[in-house]
Amino acid sequence: MTRGSVQGEDTREGGSNAPERAEAVRKDDDNAVDGSGDSENAGEESGGQTGREAGGQTEGAAADEPGGETGGETGGKAGDEPSGETGGQAADEPGGKPGDDPREKAPPAEAAGEALTETPGPDRRPRRARRVLRLTAVGLALLLACLAGAGYLYYEHLNGNIQRDALNLGDSKVAAPTPNAAGQTPLNILVIGSDARDSEENQQLGGARETFGSTPLADVQMLVHLSADRSNMSVVSMPRDTLVEIPKCTDPDDGEVYPASDGRVMTNQSLGHGGPGCTVATWQELTGIHIDHFVMVDFAGVVSMADAVGGVPVCVDANIHSRDGQGHGSGLKLAEGTHPVKGEQALQWLRTRYGFEDGSDLARAKAQHMYLNSMVRTLRENATLGNPNKLRRLAEEATAALTVDPGLDTVKKLYDLSDELRRVKPERITMTTMPNRYVGARVEPTEDAEQLFRLVREDIALDGKDAKKKPEPEPTAPADPADPDDELAVQVRNGTRTDELGAAPGRANTVAGLLVDQGFAKAVADSSVLPSEDRTVVRYPSTDLEGDARRVAEVLGIPAGSVVRSTEVSGVTLVVGADWREGTAYKAPEADDSTPESAEALNGADDDACMHVDPSFTWS
DSSP states (O other): HHHHHHHHHHHHHHTHHHHHHHHHHHHHHHHHHHHHOTTTTTTTTTTTTTTSGGGGOOOGGGSSSSSOTTTTTTTTHHOOTTTTTTTGGGGTTSSSSSOOGGGTTOEEEEETTEOOOOOOOGGHHHHHHHHHHHHHEEEHHHHHHHHHHHHHHHHHHHHHOEOOOOOOOOOOOOOOOOOOOOOOEEEEEEEEOOOOOOOOHHHHHHHOGGGGOOOOEEEEEEEEEOOOTSOEEEEEOOOBBEEEEEOOOEEEETTTTOOOSSSSEGGGGGGTTTSSHHHHHHHHHHHOOOOOOOEEEOHHHHHHHHHHOOOOEEEEESOOOOTTTOOOOOEEEOOOEEEEEOHHHHHHHHHTTBTTTSHHHHHHHHHHHHHHHHHHHHHHHHHGGGGGGHHHHEEEEEEEEEEEEEGGGGHHHHHHHHHHHHHGGGGGGEEEOOOEEETTTTTEEEEEHHHHHHHHHHTTOOOOOOOOOOOOOOOOOOOOOOOOOGGOOEEEEEEEEEEESSOOOOOHHHHHHHHTTTTTEEEOOEEEEOBSSOOOOEEEGGGGHHHHHHHHHHTTOOGGGGGOTTTTTOOHHHHHHHGGGSSSSOOOOOOSSSGGGGGGOEEOTTTTOOBBBBBGGGOO
């Protein structure tokens, strides 16, 4: 006997055989549980309270129906609609009158192993309400589970968009900076813009057909420095034409070794020596700055991300069309004033040389700085990014456009990084270009470039707004005290040579003589090497000679901060720097922590900046 037939007899006979009907229901329930594989008392939860009502009225009948559906799972209809009608009409329909309801005549009945007494009247409504609440809760839980599952799958989808590459392909490493008093360390991220034409889209955006599949070049290189206390950000851009020595790099994918460059070559070639990790190695060799991460984006990536943020405002001081008679130029065409650029026009802005200022790569770097500053302001201020669809699109475009090191290879890692970067207010962001001078058609770093690199290495804000630093504490006494002066061996080297000046003659002999006069009988001049040092320094190779090195510095008035341990020397070695080219008394120079003017610093909050247009590229 099926549950449906039990209900039908209930209705027709008016409940005269209630005990037999209850027993039949119990047997049917047992069959349903065994047949469906559900747990015991399957009808008890979520509306499946089989046979709890007098007269054999069964709630959640779906538990016994073929297919094994959970009782009451489909909106609770099974228990209330034995005839397929809505809203529990079945109880009232047989006789057409409430008085004919067989449930009013039926004695208590047992079902599914549980004895319950039906309470007629309004008490049925609370039980139905409870059942509805249970169904609602179950439905909501299922919905949330589905959403969570979909969210996880989408998260994994975004992670799958991200391309990964090794961080550093060079042999030499640069030590990470020492944490500050609060245990914080700065963060350095190298941003690389690739001119790769390895896809139809990139080729169409980036250049001529004959360049398709050619070795990519790192045409944009910017070091983003986030201070240890996360209060400020500095950006140093290196022109792509900068002459550097590219170190030996090894491609981790196939083991191919790219030998070090034979002399100096353009820095943008580093990307073709195994990937972005070689560009990182080149930067570290040149600057001495420890790089924590890199982020690389190509032509198509720039276009898609610019579209996703809805456009970035840029300014020109005159009408411009970047195209000359020979077809050179990016094709950028803008009227005088400020305009939002996106898509291919944004890429044109970032690539433009012809028409901006002197037409050099330096002018292009300046335009890129303006664009990035404006994009930062747009991301912070544009309320439309609160639109979930636009945020989703930005996430899609950003993850698909990026190649990163393993330290940034998930959405969570990228989000955490962006969260740190966005805390910096635009007025504490400083964009700079590496100070340089022309060497033919190329450029090379100047002394001001080293000053800029030092500021970044020492985590000094380029906007000059750092809080005054506390004086350096006196160093602790060395574990091994100094030998007597007349037994202490010292080598003296002449390091006064600079990029502009040759070595000051005789400086090593002069300073060695000063030490001998002070009682250092074993002080000698070493003319075998001519290093170049901006500042005079005393180096020692091991801790047992630290006391000796400090003693030499003390006698000559050299500050303790200029006494450093180094594996480049075999004994206590004094290198006379460019700050002591003459005289017999050393005077330590005052620290200059200002950003060189030649770095052309641009503040992130400067929304009045406009690119100057070469009159030869204007239109009317």
